[in-house]
Amino acid sequence: MTKEELKQIIPHREPMLLLDEASLTGENLAEGKYTVRGDEWFLQGHFPGNPVVPGVIQCEMMAQTCCVLFAEDVKGHTPLFGGLDKVRFKGQVKPGDTIVFRCSTVKHRGPFYFAQGEGFVNDTLVVKAELSFAVT
Template identity: 35%
Template sequence: MSNEFNLDIKKIMEMLPHRYPFLLVDRVLELEPGVRLKAMKNVTMNENFFQGHFPGLPVMPGVLQLEALAQTGGIFVMNSVEEELGDKVFLFTGINKVKFRKPVVPGDQLILNVYYEKNKMNIWKMRGVAEVDGVVVCQGEFSAAVANKGDM
């Protein structure tokens, strides 16, 4: 059985509330529900954050690499739970053991890997690893909660 999933941007936008300039996942490449998800973000010079980070030396902010992993985690959870999530959102609740290994620059294709660690009730714990050309650029553990939009 192939793990290829190939979820395009239209489907991603149906799952995530994020929009430009904060939608940081372009395509889902592989999915094993309840196990892992692999997605990608094409990093281009057109990203608005490169105007100020840094002029003459464009580097993707590490917090945005983490956000891309978190969004990947949201897609993973939405495709791993059995019940319909409907009007719920996926909110970051914590990050641990984060390491930034190498700068991400325009022209890079950021491969976003999220691995299930555990979940209890509405809290999910995952491990994320972002790579460019097979080299780890960012990694960490994060947790998130599935919450009702109306409770916010």
């Protein structure tokens, strides 16, 4: 999915649409990608002379990737974070890096979705988490 196609399933818009592309890569598996240009608003001041993508932004990118998994249920609704658990940061994401997220649904109960995701730069794990959502 391109950014324009992503806009059909999630309500995010620039500057909070934080994926360049996303796709379903198998049953119950989604992949999202973002290449850090270096001029993003979230890098201003984080950190001068040594820009690093904030962990909370990485979690948002992962969450947007997860929404691709339940795209049909999300269309026309607002997916809201319910929680983040077992978040671990294993490396830095810097300008010029492409971070690739691989996410899967763990379970679904009514309007609640539970997922897990990992983010990689050059096949090196940099972030992982368990996520939950409520689709309103």
